[in-house]
Amino acid sequence: MKFQSPQTVDDAIAMLAADTNARVLAGGTDLLVRLRSGHISPSAIVDIKHISGMRDITQEDTPEGSGWRIGAAVSCAEMGEHAGLVAAYPGVVEGAELIGSTQVQGRCTMVGNLCNAGPAGDSVPAMVAAGALIRVAGPNGTRDVPVLDIPVAPGKTSLTEGEFVTSVFLPARPDNASDAYLRFIPRTEMDIAVVGCAVNLTLDAQGTVTAASMSLGAVGPKVKQVDASAIVGSTCDDASLDALAAAATEAATPIDDKRGTIAFRKDVSGVLAKRAAKIAYTRAKGASA
Amino acid sequence: MSRIHVNTTVNGDAVDYLCEAEDTLLDVLRDTLDLTGSKEGCASGDCGACSVLVDGRLVCSCLVLGAEAEGRTVETIEGMAEGDTLHPLQKNFINKAALQCGICTPGILVAAKNLLEKNPDPSEEEVRYWLAGNLCRCTGYDKIIRAVLDTAAEMRGAA
Numbered sequence: 001m002k003f004q005s006p007q008t009v010d011d012a013i014a015m016l017a018a019d020t021n022a023r024v025l026a027g028g029t030d031l032l033v034r035l036r037s038g039h040i041s042p043s044a045i046v047d048i049k050h051i052s053g054m055r056d057i058t059q060e061d062t063p064e065g066s067g068w069r070i071g072a073a074v075s076c077a078e079m080g081e082h083a084g085l086v087a088a089y090p091g092v093v094e095g096a097e098l099i100g101s102t103q104v105q106g107r108c109t110m111v112g113n114l115c116n117a118g119p120a121g122d123s124v125p126a127m128v129a130a131g132a133l134i135r136v137a138g139p140n141g142t143r144d145v146p147v148l149d150i151p152v153a154p155g156k157t158s159l160t161e162g163e164f165v166t167s168v169f170l171p172a173r174p175d176n177a178s179d180a181y182l183r184f185i186p187r188t189e190m191d192i193a194v195v196g197c198a199v200n201l202t203l204d205a206q207g208t209v210t211a212a213s214m215s216l217g218a219v220g221p222k223v224k225q226v227d228a229s230a231i232v233g234s235t236c237d238d239a240s241l242d243a244l245a246a247a248a249t250e251a252a253t254p255i256d257d258k259r260g261t262i263a264f265r266k267d268v269s270g271v272l273a274k275r276a277a278k279i280a281y282t283r284a285k286g287a288s289a
Numbered sequence: 290m291s292r293i294h295v296n297t298t299v300n301g302d303a304v305d306y307l308c309e310a311e312d313t314l315l316d317v318l319r320d321t322l323d324l325t326g327s328k329e330g331c332a333s334g335d336c337g338a339c340s341v342l343v344d345g346r347l348v349c350s351c352l353v354l355g356a357e358a359e360g361r362t363v364e365t366i367e368g369m370a371e372g373d374t375l376h377p378l379q380k381n382f383i384n385k386a387a388l389q390c391g392i393c394t395p396g397i398l399v400a401a402k403n404l405l406e407k408n409p410d411p412s413e414e415e416v417r418y419w420l421a422g423n424l425c426r427c428t429g430y431d432k433i434i435r436a437v438l439d440t441a442a443e444m445r446g447a448a
């Protein structure tokens with residue numbers, strides 16, 4: 001196995017294109033575990049952390065749109081330490097900060113979490129609910145794609161030869177908008193989500209929801225986007241939250257395993273949808289005050 | 290196959306070594322540099338016995354490649370005491386019986402020292418969350434948590 005640390009995006013593309021058995025290394029918290037356990041045996045590791053921009057969190061304001069750009073090698077701990085990002089996207093940051101322990105936080109990235117293509121990646125639902133765009137660089141140039149276009153099946157992504165992700169873009173929201181992510185695990189730390197749920201919403205000046213999106217993790221082969229129109233036009237009163245919960249329960253297609261039955265996971269999907277919506281609503285009101 | 294030549298800094302000293310691409314930083318520390326304080330409990334990021342700082346950031350050295358340390362600063366348990374003078378955390382772990390077999394102890398000390406540098410006055414809950422990735426099979430954790438909290442209080446008083 002070779003170890004390579006390219007300094008530019010083009011060099012990384014060239015290395016990945018030249019060797020289809022090469023693997024991208026970000027934080028290594030998935031890759032190294034699988035490497036050491038013999039699940040994968042790549043011919044080369046391409047460490048993207050030395051490419052310029054890959055470790056930056058920046059606010060962007062271009063004709064194509066304004067928002068936050070998070071480099072593919074930014075660790076989840078660095079996201080949590082960035083006051084501006086935390087204020088703008090508390091739900092995305094809380095999803096990222098739920099991954100693993102302090103030690104894992106120091107290394108893991110949202111993009112690694114996404115490209116690992118697990119159904120239960122904690123940072124993925126909030127990115128989906130936020131309408132984030134994933135920037136992919138490859139031999140044919142750069143493209144921006146929705147989050148859910150990256151994973152195709154457990155452990156499999158849509159990235160083609162020579163391609164890798166360079167950043168995540170979170171579109172700017174109005175002031176009176178916010179988001180939240182919650183997961184259910186049997187303990188308080190260091191466990192894989194049994195269900196995860198993110199809600200992202202925008203309010204008008206009167207506190208009525210004008211737009212909402214929702215995403216569920218761990219209840220299907222990949223993270224799902226779920227219709228959240230049940231709370232649009234409401235002030236997140238009990239009846240509309242119940243309708244949102246019903247939509248989440250209905251959309252969940254979990255498996256039965258020792259960590260939770262189908263019925264339990266469907267039920268918890270609804271409970272988390274309600275709670276996440278309430279938190280996002282309170283945050284959005286606070287942000288507009 | 291040609292080995293990788295790495296230049297790095299370990300506990301303040303410039304160090305260079307040769308490693309294979311698949312060697313972890315933990316392999317290098319223990320087997321090449323003979324710094325066996327960092328332990329391998331799981332080799333999968335779960336137990337924290339291999340905790341070190343890389344550029345000031347707490348990480349599991351079993352999930353870092355040796356080659357990644359090029360140009361970085363690595364701090365291990367071996368750098369914690371100054372000569373024969375133990376760090377207050379080390380003293381309190383001994384005095385308050387916060388260890389039994391001791392396998393988890395180097396990782397916990399490295400992690401706890403990093404916490405107290407960032408937050409000199411953590412709550413019990415903050416200490417428990419910070420150390421959630423450091424498993425201990427012997428003590429039941431309470432003595433560890435208390436030793437960290439007592440050290441924090443002592444260091445605040447001393448400052």
Ligand SMILES: Cc1cc2nc3c(=O)[nH]c(=O)nc-3n(C[C@H](O)[C@H](O)[C@H](O)COP(=O)(O)OP(=O)(O)OC[C@H]3O[C@@H](n4cnc5c(N)ncnc54)[C@H](O)[C@@H]3O)c2cc1C
Pocket residue numbers: 023024025026027028029030031032033048072098099100101104107108109110111112113114115116120121122123159163164165166190191192193333334335
């Ligand atoms: C102890 C422990 C606890 C964990 N707990 C959780 C948890 O609670 N929740 C959770 O969701 N996950 C958890 N994980 C899994 C893991 O930490 C996350 O999935 C993490 O976000 C992976 O990010 P990384 O940067 O370390 O990825 P890496 O290991 O570097 O990469 C993961 C995969 O993505 C590919 N990849 C990485 N970056 C790119 C890129 N830019 N372009 C294309 N491909 C890329 C790699 O080739 C690899 O296949 C845990 C892992 C450990 C070891």
Ligand code: FES
Pocket residue numbers: 328329330331332333334335336337338339340349350351352
């Ligand atoms: S040996 Fe590294 S976390 Fe267990």
Ligand code: FES
Pocket residue numbers: 387388389390391392393394424425426427428
């Ligand atoms: S003292 Fe034995 S594992 Fe902690």
